[in-house]
Amino acid sequence: MTMTMAGGMLAFTGSRLDRADHVRADPEALAASMNWRAKLLALDGLMPGLDENNALVWGTLADAPEDAELVFLGLDANENGDAKPCFAAVPPQGDASPRMANPRLWGLMQALSPGDLALYGGARSIVDWHARHRFCAACGGATRIAKGGWQRDCGSCGSQHFPRTDPVTIMLVEYDGKLMLGRGLGWPEGRFSALAGFVEPGESIEEAVAREVFEESGVRVRDVSYIASQPWPFPSQLMLGCHSHADDDALTIDETEMAEINWYTRDEVKAALAGDGSFIAPPPHAIAHHLLSWWISK
Amino acid sequence: MTMTMAGGMLAFTGSRLDRADHVRADPEALAASMNWRAKLLALDGLMPGLDENNALVWGTLADAPEDAELVFLGLDANENGDAKPCFAAVPPQGDASPRMANPRLWGLMQALSPGDLALYGGARSIVDWHARHRFCAACGGATRIAKGGWQRDCGSCGSQHFPRTDPVTIMLVEYDGKLMLGRGLGWPEGRFSALAGFVEPGESIEEAVAREVFEESGVRVRDVSYIASQPWPFPSQLMLGCHSHADDDALTIDETEMAEINWYTRDEVKAALAGDGSFIAPPPHAIAHHLLSWWISK
Numbered sequence: 001m002t003m004t005m006a007g008g009m010l011a012f013t014g015s016r017l018d019r020a021d022h023v024r025a026d027p028e029a030l031a032a033s034m035n036w037r038a039k040l041l042a043l044d045g046l047m048p049g050l051d052e053n054n055a056l057v058w059g060t061l062a063d064a065p066e067d068a069e070l071v072f073l074g075l076d077a078n079e080n081g082d083a084k085p086c087f088a089a090v091p092p093q094g095d096a097s098p099r100m101a102n103p104r105l106w107g108l109m110q111a112l113s114p115g116d117l118a119l120y121g122g123a124r125s126i127v128d129w130h131a132r133h134r135f136c137a138a139c140g141g142a143t144r145i146a147k148g149g150w151q152r153d154c155g156s157c158g159s160q161h162f163p164r165t166d167p168v169t170i171m172l173v174e175y176d177g178k179l180m181l182g183r184g185l186g187w188p189e190g191r192f193s194a195l196a197g198f199v200e201p202g203e204s205i206e207e208a209v210a211r212e213v214f215e216e217s218g219v220r221v222r223d224v225s226y227i228a229s230q231p232w233p234f235p236s237q238l239m240l241g242c243h244s245h246a247d248d249d250a251l252t253i254d255e256t257e258m259a260e261i262n263w264y265t266r267d268e269v270k271a272a273l274a275g276d277g278s279f280i281a282p283p284p285h286a287i288a289h290h291l292l293s294w295w296i297s298k
Numbered sequence: 299m300t301m302t303m304a305g306g307m308l309a310f311t312g313s314r315l316d317r318a319d320h321v322r323a324d325p326e327a328l329a330a331s332m333n334w335r336a337k338l339l340a341l342d343g344l345m346p347g348l349d350e351n352n353a354l355v356w357g358t359l360a361d362a363p364e365d366a367e368l369v370f371l372g373l374d375a376n377e378n379g380d381a382k383p384c385f386a387a388v389p390p391q392g393d394a395s396p397r398m399a400n401p402r403l404w405g406l407m408q409a410l411s412p413g414d415l416a417l418y419g420g421a422r423s424i425v426d427w428h429a430r431h432r433f434c435a436a437c438g439g440a441t442r443i444a445k446g447g448w449q450r451d452c453g454s455c456g457s458q459h460f461p462r463t464d465p466v467t468i469m470l471v472e473y474d475g476k477l478m479l480g481r482g483l484g485w486p487e488g489r490f491s492a493l494a495g496f497v498e499p500g501e502s503i504e505e506a507v508a509r510e511v512f513e514e515s516g517v518r519v520r521d522v523s524y525i526a527s528q529p530w531p532f533p534s535q536l537m538l539g540c541h542s543h544a545d546d547d548a549l550t551i552d553e554t555e556m557a558e559i560n561w562y563t564r565d566e567v568k569a570a571l572a573g574d575g576s577f578i579a580p581p582p583h584a585i586a587h588h589l590l591s592w593w594i595s596k
Contacts, residue, residue: 013502021513025554094436122500129499133435137459138392140433140440150498161435163499167465167536200448201427201461201534202420204311205527215319226524229503236499238465256323 005294010230011285015118017074017086024072024148033072033085040064041073041088041123046095047105048120054111056120064089071126071149073119088123090145094132098235109285118231125236126150129163132235137161168237169208170196172291173221175246178263179295180217181279185259192262192272193282194291199240209242217261218252221245227294230287239287243295270296303592308528309583313416315372315384322370322446331370331383338362339371339386339421344393345403346418352409354418362387369424369447371417386421388443392430396533407583416529423534424448427461430533434459466535467506468494470589471519473544476561477593478515479577483557490560490570491580492589497538507540515559516550519543525592528585539585541593568594 004010023029042049042057049057064070068089075083101109109117126149133152136143141156152161172194173180181192197212199205206224213221221244230239253261264272264279269292271277282288302308321327340347340355347355362368366387373381399407407415424447431450434441439454450459470492471478479490495510497503504522511519519542528537551559562570562577567590569575580586 010502012500013505015500019498019509022552118500122498125499132457135433135435135438137431137433137435140438142438159430162464162496164462165465165497165499165501166460167463198460199463199536200317200420201423201463202310202313202416202529202531203463203536204308204529205536205538207311211317226527231500231502233500238497238501238503240503254320 005228005290009114010228010287010290011114012118012121012231012233014114015074015122016115017076017119017122018083019074020072020083023075023085024150030072030148034061034070034087035085036060038085038087039076040070041086041120043088043091043123043127045091045093046124046128048108048112048124050108050111054113056112056116058086061087069130069145069149071123071130071145073123073126088127090127090130090149092131095128095235098128098132101234121231121233125165125231125233126163128233128235133161164236165231166237167199167205167208167240168196168232169199169205169212169240169242170194170288170291171209171213171221171224171242171244172227172295173213173217173219173244173246174295175219175249175263178249178265179269179292180213180219180246180249180261181264181269182216182261183259185257187259188280190280191282192260192264192279193286193288194241195258195261196239196288205240205242209244213244213246216254216258218250218254219246219248222247227291228287232287241287241291243291266296303526303588307412308526308585308588309412310416310419310529310531312412313372313420314413315374315417315420316381317372318370318381321373321383322448328370328446332359332368332385333383334358336383336385337374338368339384339418341386341389341421341425343389343391344422344426346406346410346422348406348409352411354410354414356384359385367428367443367447369421369428369443371421371424386425388425388428388447390429392426393533396426396430399532419529419531423463423529423531424461426531426533431459462534463529464535465497465503465506465538466494466530467497467503467510467538467540468492468586468589469507469511469519469522469540469542470525470593471511471515471517471542471544472593473517473547473561476547476563477567477590478511478517478544478547478559478561479567480514480559481557483555485557486578488578489580490558490562490577491584491586492539493556493559494537494586503538503540507542511542511544514552514556516548516552517544517546520545525589526585530585537585539589541589564594 136154
């Protein structure tokens with residue numbers, strides 16, 4: 001299911017793999033799927049391999065290091081109608097700075113088809129989680145992969161651990177026909193996007209939007225509405241795109257997080273999206289780009 | 299911000315505390331807030347204390363064990379207009395079966411006001427996370443509380459860990475004027491609710507809804523729309539209430555998860571919500587109750 005919006009397709013959605021819970025949750029079916037027909041996603045650390053057609057490269061399970069933990073990604077039924085089990089090996093190291101993607105990776109990702117990009121994003125999130133979660137948070141003991149990679153079990157205290165997905169709100173704030181956009185600390189000069197922040201324990205989406213906007217801009221919002229969501233694999237966010245209204249445009253900027261916050265007119269946002277504006281708009285793979293497109297088309 | 303829907307207020311939303319990021323993120327401001335005026339939420343393990351008016355009981359920081367880790371919950375500005383810092387102590391043990399609440403706890407929670415219930419839910423989620431995450435998942439070393447309880451730092455490898463919030467889809471599936479509701483394995487006879495499941499790495503909300511419904515019922519859905527969200531503190535979910543349409547009502551039930559799945563008419567759902575139906579509807583503190591109310595009123 002590729003998700004589309006006013007701005008086009010949402011990146012990282014639309015993987016063709018069937019996660020096949022009936023396989024990963026059944027030890028016998030999982031063992032049977034680890035056969036000579038199974039495919040192994042080629043990864044160099046967490047970097048994807050691309051062939052001459054800019055498609056993801058696949059090998060066989062024999063290509064994995066002997067002691068590698070293997071994650072069952074799902075079944076790929078796209079070739080000749082039969083479903084091939086797909087795996088990825090957990091790399092020796094996780095991502096040291098998981099919130100960013102490096103320029104070389106962005107180049108590779110932009111070359112991938114939408115379906116391959118979604119498949120890579122999901123695979124990257126899950127193997128990176130394993131690489132960064134080899135020990136039990138409850139007791140410090142070593143954990144081992146379980147359920148085809150959708151669980152880890154502690155060998156000492158028996159705790160079960162599950163892959164993590166962090167919900168993040170990212171929101172348009174509108175006042176008098178203008179949109180609030182900000183530049184985070186350390187961002188390139190001129191680059192502006194929607195404010196964003198993690199949903200915390202004890203909050204609804206709508207409460208998280210209101211708290212984050214107030215924290216970063218000093219502006220109170222109301223009438224929060226959900227627009228669209230997108231998985232974001234750095235390391236494993238669920239981006240929750242929202243719209244809200246402000247009653248006042250007076251800004252009190254949180255200088256520990258934001259370099260600048262401004263209000264932009266519809267024409268200014270339109271020009272920026274066309275690559276010819278007073279600021280640099282978020283790129284098309286980011287949900288913020290689609291939220292801006294949605295806003296100027298509504 | 300208490301969230302309301304067709305079925306009334308959503309439980310666990312509407313805490314009156316200001317999370318005051320400018321305090322918790324600033325070591326000096328945080329230290330200054332740990333003063334004699336600060337309030338400590340009374341907890342017996344993870345159970346709340348209630349006074350004779352069924353309000354949460356508060357003590358002072360002097361009531362905490364000397365070596366207790368203290369979480370800064372936020373500022374409470376409700377009394378005389380001045381803002382008191384509020385804390386909770388991390389209990390010695392986490393919740394061993396965090397997905398459930400026991401009957402005594404449900405009784406206490408039903409006696410609390412909506413604002414106190416939301417405050418307790420958020421506090422419970424965060425202190426339980428600390429109690430179950432005393433070690434570093436990256437290296438197994440001991441971690442210590444940081445940023446007023448909104449982070450843990452590893453003393454060995456320096457990794458930073460953040461409180462976890464797990465997004466869970468919970469969805470109405472509609473076909474020909476009927477609604478799909480299921481009874482999970484181990485649920486009481488007659489109790490039915492909306493299907494639900496965790497969002498996995500690499501999925502949008504809409505993709506997770508489609509996957510979960512197909513896994514559990516064999517039914518394909520389309521036109522997924524978001525309705526409302528609710529925090530759920532067992533241990534720390536973000537419930538994402540959605541609606542979707544099915545093109546077919548033929549069921550293939552996943553017997554490893556569900557005991558029964560049925561389709562119910564509007565009148566049957568209405569009767570169940572009124573407590574006089576052919577099945578037992580989800581209780582008002584669950585978002586599923588509000589989704590059903592929304593559906594019969596739309």
